[in-house]
Amino acid sequence: MKWRLREDRAAQSLLNKLIRSNLVDTTNQVEVLQRDPTSPLYSVKSFEELRLKPQLLQGVYAMGFNRPSKIQENALPMMLAEPPQNLIAQSQSGTGKTAAFVLAMLSRVEPGNKYPQCLCLSPTYELALQTGKVIEQMGKFYPELKLAYAVRGNKLERGQKISEQIVIGTPGTVLDWCSKLKFIDPKKIKVFVLDEADVMIATQGHQDQSIRIQRMLPKDCQMLLFSATFEDSVWKFAQKVVPDPNIIKLKREEETLDTIKQYYVLCNNRDEKFQALCNIYGAITIAQAMIFCHTRKTAGWLAAELSKEGHQVALLSGEMMVEQRAAVIERFREGKEKVLVTTNVCARGIDVEQVSVVINFDLPVDKDGNPDNETYLHRIGRTGRFGKRGLAINMVDSKHSMNILNRIQEHFNKKINKLDTDDLDEIEKITN
Numbered sequence: 001m002k003w004r005l006r007e008d009r010a011a012q013s014l015l016n017k018l019i020r021s022n023l024v025d026t027t028n029q030v031e032v033l034q035r036d037p038t039s040p041l042y043s044v045k046s047f048e049e050l051r052l053k054p055q056l057l058q059g060v061y062a063m064g065f066n067r068p069s070k071i072q073e074n075a076l077p078m079m080l081a082e083p084p085q086n087l088i089a090q091s092q093s094g095t096g097k098t099a100a101f102v103l104a105m106l107s108r109v110e111p112g113n114k115y116p117q118c119l120c121l122s123p124t125y126e127l128a129l130q131t132g133k134v135i136e137q138m139g140k141f142y143p144e145l146k147l148a149y150a151v152r153g154n155k156l157e158r159g160q161k162i163s164e165q166i167v168i169g170t171p172g173t174v175l176d177w178c179s180k181l182k183f184i185d186p187k188k189i190k191v192f193v194l195d196e197a198d199v200m201i202a203t204q205g206h207q208d209q210s211i212r213i214q215r216m217l218p219k220d221c222q223m224l225l226f227s228a229t230f231e232d233s234v235w236k237f238a239q240k241v242v243p244d245p246n247i248i249k250l251k252r253e254e255e256t257l258d259t260i261k262q263y264y265v266l267c268n269n270r271d272e273k274f275q276a277l278c279n280i281y282g283a284i285t286i287a288q289a290m291i292f293c294h295t296r297k298t299a300g301w302l303a304a305e306l307s308k309e310g311h312q313v314a315l316l317s318g319e320m321m322v323e324q325r326a327a328v329i330e331r332f333r334e335g336k337e338k339v340l341v342t343t344n345v346c347a348r349g350i351d352v353e354q355v356s357v358v359i360n361f362d363l364p365v366d367k368d369g370n371p372d373n374e375t376y377l378h379r380i381g382r383t384g385r386f387g388k389r390g391l392a393i394n395m396v397d398s399k400h401s402m403n404i405l406n407r408i409q410e411h412f413n414k415k416i417n418k419l420d421t422d423d424l425d426e427i428e429k430i431t432n
């Protein structure tokens with residue numbers, strides 16, 4: 001179970017990167033805690049104000065960035081300050097963290113020096129590659145700049161020293177390269193980045209390895225740590241690897257059920273749920289819909305049954321490779337399919353804004369069978385900015401699931417109305 005959870009976190013993070021094409025916008029304020037509260041707090045509204053090297057500014061503009069993102073407004077001046085300052089930053093995926101630390105690494109690296117100067121730790125090989133791509137894009141006007149991947153399978157000859165200026169890799173291999181194999185001289189590292197700290201600590205051993213690497217670095221090395229979430233365990237870890245930090249936090253936008261019409265359909269078993277779904281199918285596919293099932297098996301079954309009825313549906317399932325999943329989501333996002341059938345684990349953390357109908361084919365429950373209110377809210381709720389109206393339909397097929405539904409109603413103090421799927425007038429009314 002633990003193993004799956006960890007795999008999921010890394011996979012979700014990768015999925016988000018693969019399907020993201022834009023910055024996640026937010027109206028929340030950035031919270032800044034300065035190491036030295038008496039020093040002035042700088043914030044920038046343009047990349048010019050940062051006085052970047054011309055090649056780097058060119059790289060930033062070539063990526064299509066016009067102005068710093070919310071978190072970058074504060075993080076960049078801190079990260080580029082002289083003398084260098086350490087930083088712990090937390091904000092949700094897609095808010096511009098990667099771009100920020102890549103910019104910091106590129107502004108400090110001296111491409112003329114042929115040895116590693118910046119070191120970036122990532123939880124998995126795939127995530128390391130994604131960051132590597134951003135470094136390559138942003139650094140493309142530095143012809144001398146080279147990147148090495150310290151990942152398992154990347155074998156070098158013993159006694160070799162690497163000449164690439166930036167090394168990005170997973171903790172175990174980086175540790176070997178710095179200590180046992182001595183491919184990297186850790187004393188020459190100027191910038192140390194620990195990315196996706198929350199995903200990192202979910203993997204056994206990564207935490208210790210990261211700390212051991214950090215201890216080999218010089219005292220004046222700039223240490224930067226990023227995380228999408230900030231549980232206690234992440235915070236404890238962050239404080240161990242980043243001494244005297246500035247801290248930046250950007251809260252996630254709150255979701256609400258206020259603009260959502262919620263209904264439930266009473267059935268006796270799975271087949272009846274399927275029939276009910278078929279009855280409302282025409283109505284829900286006026287917009288795009290997501291259907292959530294409890295298990296992969298049910299999701300697979302449902303997608304197959306719907307296809308047999310002649311409906312075109314997409315299936316997002318845990319058995320698929322991350323790239324395949326990204327492709328399914330991309331197609332759905334482009335509107336090539338109107339209905340996406342999925343399990344909760346698969347869809348967690350994926351925002352598909354245009355979905356206005358959510359069907360809970362199974363209600364969300366935690367591992368003990370209690371209502372999972374957080375997941376319910378996340379599936380159905382909307383943030384203020386995307387405050388479009390939505391429709392949620394819950395399928396209930398037993399006393400037990402009715403009880404779950406009642407507890408969800410009580411928790412949110414919001415009434416969920418009964419819907420009769422044979423009443424066509426009613427169906428038409430709710431989808432208008």
Ligand SMILES: Nc1ncnc2c1ncn2[C@@H]1O[C@H](COP(=O)(O)OP(=O)(O)OP(=O)(O)O)[C@@H](O)[C@H]1O
Nearest residue numbers: 021022023065067068069093094095096097098099
């Ligand atoms: N200042 C900016 N202006 C426009 N786009 C930006 C800016 N900064 C980053 N982006 C783009 O926004 C998207 C998200 O940025 P980035 O990957 O840096 O976020 P992140 O917080 O690191 O999220 P994740 O951890 O999921 O990668 C990327 O496509 C990136 O190219």
